[in-house]
Each structure stands twice: as structure tokens, then as C-alpha cells.
Amino acid sequence: MNRDTFWLLIYLAAVLAGTLVHDPLWLGAAWLVCLLLAGPQRLRLLRKTLAAIVLFNLTVSVGYLIVASAQHTFAGAYLLLVNLRVGWLTFLAFWLASRVHLPRALAFAPNLARLLTVAYAMTLRLLRLHQDHKLAQRSRTLAPPTLQERIAMSAAGAGHVLDRATHAATEVTQAMRSRGLFEGNQP
Amino acid sequence: MHIPDGFIAPQMYLPAYGLAAVAWGVAVRRAGGRMADETLPRLAVLTAATFVLMTVMIPLPGGTSIHLSGAALLALIFGLTNTLLAITGVLLLQGLLLGAGGITALPLNALALGLAGPAAGLAVFKLLRSWHEGWAAGAAGWVSINVAAALLALALGVQPLIAHDAAGHPLFFPFGLAIAWPAIQIPHLLVGIGEGVLTATLWQMAKVRGWTV
Numbered sequence: 001m002n003r004d005t006f007w008l009l010i011y012l013a014a015v016l017a018g019t020l021v022h023d024p025l026w027l028g029a030a031w032l033v034c035l036l037l038a039g040p041q042r043l044r045l046l047r048k049t050l051a052a053i054v055l056f057n058l059t060v061s062v063g064y065l066i067v068a069s070a071q072h073t074f075a076g077a078y079l080l081l082v083n084l085r086v087g088w089l090t091f092l093a094f095w096l097a098s099r100v101h102l103p104r105a106l107a108f109a110p111n112l113a114r115l116l117t118v119a120y121a122m123t124l125r126l127l128r129l130h131q132d133h134k135l136a137q138r139s140r141t142l143a144p145p146t147l148q149e150r151i152a153m154s155a156a157g158a159g160h161v162l163d164r165a166t167h168a169a170t171e172v173t174q175a176m177r178s179r180g181l182f183e184g185n186q187p
Numbered sequence: 188m189h190i191p192d193g194f195i196a197p198q199m200y201l202p203a204y205g206l207a208a209v210a211w212g213v214a215v216r217r218a219g220g221r222m223a224d225e226t227l228p229r230l231a232v233l234t235a236a237t238f239v240l241m242t243v244m245i246p247l248p249g250g251t252s253i254h255l256s257g258a259a260l261l262a263l264i265f266g267l268t269n270t271l272l273a274i275t276g277v278l279l280l281q282g283l284l285l286g287a288g289g290i291t292a293l294p295l296n297a298l299a300l301g302l303a304g305p306a307a308g309l310a311v312f313k314l315l316r317s318w319h320e321g322w323a324a325g326a327a328g329w330v331s332i333n334v335a336a337a338l339l340a341l342a343l344g345v346q347p348l349i350a351h352d353a354a355g356h357p358l359f360f361p362f363g364l365a366i367a368w369p370a371i372q373i374p375h376l377l378v379g380i381g382e383g384v385l386t387a388t389l390w391q392m393a394k395v396r397g398w399t400v
Binding site for chain 1: 191193194196197228232234273276286289356366
């Protein structure tokens with residue numbers, strides 16, 4: 001077992017423990033320990049965590065506040081518990097992602113690790129291609145396009161992005177193969 | 188429409204992991220050996236597209252979110268096992284990189300979005316393909332996303348029943364089926380139209396490029 005797989009397993013154990021604890025005090029203590037151990041990146045991870053959960057948690061919390069108040073079943077401890085838990089689990093996930101090399105951690109499933117590697121690279125490339133296409137389209141049109149033109153442009157853009165990304169993915173795959181990443185998978 | 192981390196009780200996510208492990212095992216074995224040179228990049232491209240589609244999400248009061256998925260398209264082109272692996276990869280990346288979804292919700296999200304939904308979509312596609320391929324692909328997209336939404340609504344809606352304290356207060360997700368199901372399903376009836384159009388359009392593009400069987 002490599003170091004990354006080991007930390008992945010530790011993370012999984014912590015997640016399980018966190019969902020078996022229903023006392024906000026214990027979850028608060030777990031938060032504190034993690035913040036202390038996270039080192040200098042704690043503030044960045046905390047900001048990222050809050051940004052990731054704020055919309056969902058606010059939606060559920062406000063929904064619960066309204067429904068439970070109307071039914072006279074409101075429990076403040078529940079709101080504290082669920083927000084602490086969701087936040088802590090998300091913090092742990094970001095912490096893991098910042099410390100562990102995911103494809104190496106998934107070494108036990110080589111196809112999944114390879115797929116994730118190529119897919120992640122492709123995601124970044126797709127987002128960039130999409131942005132390029134949008135800017136190119138804007139720079140070539142004087143008046144705002146009609147709906148029909150917009151649909152035609154989107155279809156052309158999607159086809160272009162698909163082709164460019166496919167070529168890029170083929171290159172990545174060939175590069176991975178030439179560097180021997182598929183060697184362990186030979187029949 | 189995947190479930191965020193921390194809303195599913197271990198009483199549900201642990202058995203779900205057992206079930207998903209079987210499905211992942213079968214998928215890995217079937218995909219196993221050596222993926223063809225052209226399959227991996229194509230699958231990666233559509234996995235990346237799925238990642239991008241799933242990243243643009245709007246939260247719902249029912250405890251989940253609405254977004255397009257592209258899972259039906261993956262199933263139509265690459266089959267169910269590759270779809271399950273691809274969607275699992277997307278969910279894993281989203282959970283770890285963006286904090287969307289998460290490890291406790293992973294098996295339920297993967298089974299609903301990567302297996303049950305696309306399986307239903309694929310069945311509809313096969314049923315309607317001889318009538319009109321484009322409409323069949325569109326219907327597959329709509330059915331896929333709605334079946335997945337219904338299953339996730341069910342998983343969330345039973346949480347107050349299976350995980351509550353002595354006073355009856357919820358410990359994980361607070362809303363029962365009466366709230367969770369309509370809150371999740373109704374928006375997806377509309378989002379499904381977008382998913383259907385997307386599936387039909389990309390299916391045609393994939394066909395022109397010779398990706399389809």
C-alpha cells in the first residue's frame with residue numbers, strides 16, 4: 001500500500017467516525033483538531049469549504065427553519081449539528097485533495113486512475129476551449145446575435161470543442177502510453 | 188442533482204457502498220484488460236463534458252441541486268459499465284476538488300446517476316430507436332435524469348425515518364418524502380427537457396464522428 005492510499009483510508013475512517021457522532025461538541029472538537037493540524041493552508045481550506053457549502057447549507061437550513069417552525073418541531077441543536085458535520089466533511093475532502101495524489105491513491109483500480117487523470121486534464125482544456133470560443137465569437141460579431149444565430153453558434157462551438165478535445169485526449173493517451181503508464185495493464 | 192456530503196446516515200450509505208462495490212467490481216472487470224486506444228480519450232472527453240455539465244448546479248430546498256448530466260449520452264455511446272466508471276470518477280473529482288457531492292453520498296449518487304438513470308435511459312432508447320433515433324436519444328436523456336432524481340429523492344426522504352434522536356429530531360437530512368420528492372422531482376421534469384435536447388444533439392454529433400455503434 002502506498003502513502004497516498006494509506007491517507008485515503010485514514011480519510012475514509014475519519015468520515016465514517018464523523019457520521020457516527022451526533023454531538024455538536026465532539027464535531028466542534030474535531031473541527032478544531034483539523035484546523036490545528038492543517039497548518040498554514042488552514043485559512044485557504046476554510047475559505048474554500050465555506051464557499052462550497054454556503055449555498056446548499058443555507059438552502060437546507062432556511063428550509064428546515066421554516067418547515068420545523070411551522071410544525072413546532074424546530075431544534076437548534078440539529079441545525080448546528082448538520083452544519084458542523086457537512087462543513088467538517090467538506091473540509092476533510094479538500095484537505096485530502098491538497099495532500100494526496102489521487103491517481104496514486106487509486107492505484108488499486110488502474111483504469112479508473114487513468115480515466116480520472118485524462119478526464120481532469122480534459123476538463124481544464126474544455127473550460128479553456130469554451131472560453132476561447134466565446135471570446136472569438138464576441139470579437140467577430142458587431143450586433144448581438146439572434147436566437148437562431150446563437151443556437152447555430154453553440155452547435156458549431158460544441159462540435160469544435162468536441163473535436164479539439166478529442167485530439168487533445170488522444171495526444172494525452174499516447175503520451176501516457178509512450179511513458180509506460182499502460183504497461184501494468186498488458187494482457 | 189447529486190446529494191451533498193453529510194446528509195446521508197451510515198445506516199444507508201454503508202449498505203449502499205456494498206451494493207456499489209459490486210457494481211464497480213463488475214464494471215472494472217468488464218472494462219478491464221486494456222482499454223482500446225480510442226476508447227479512453229473519447230470516454231475521457233465525455234467524462235470531462237459531464238464534469239463541466241454537473242458543475243453548473245442550482246441548489247434546491249429539497250436538499251439537492253439541479254444540473255444537466257450527460258449520463259444518458261455516455262450510456263448510449265459507451266454502455267452502462269463505462270458510464271458507471273465515468274460518472275463515479277466525475278463524482279469523486281467533484282467531491283474532492285469542488286466539495287460538491289462527497290464521499291458519504293458517493294455510492295448513492297453513483298448508483299442513481301451512473302447506473303439506474305442511464306439504464307432506464309438506455310432501455311427507452313432501445314425501445315424507441317426504430318421509430319426515431321433523435322427523439323429516442325432525447326427521451327433517454329429525459330428519463331435518465333428523472334429516474335435518478337426520483338431515486339435520490341427517495342434516499343433523502345427516508346433519512347428522517349432511519350436516523351433521528353430520542354426526541355424524534357432528524358440527525359441527517361431533515362425533510363421527509365412529502366417535501367423532498369416534489370422539491371426534487373418537479374424541477375427535474377423541466378431540466379429533463381434540456382438534458383433530452385443535449386443528449387439528442389450530442390448523440391447526432393457522436394454519430395457523425397463515427398463514435399456510435
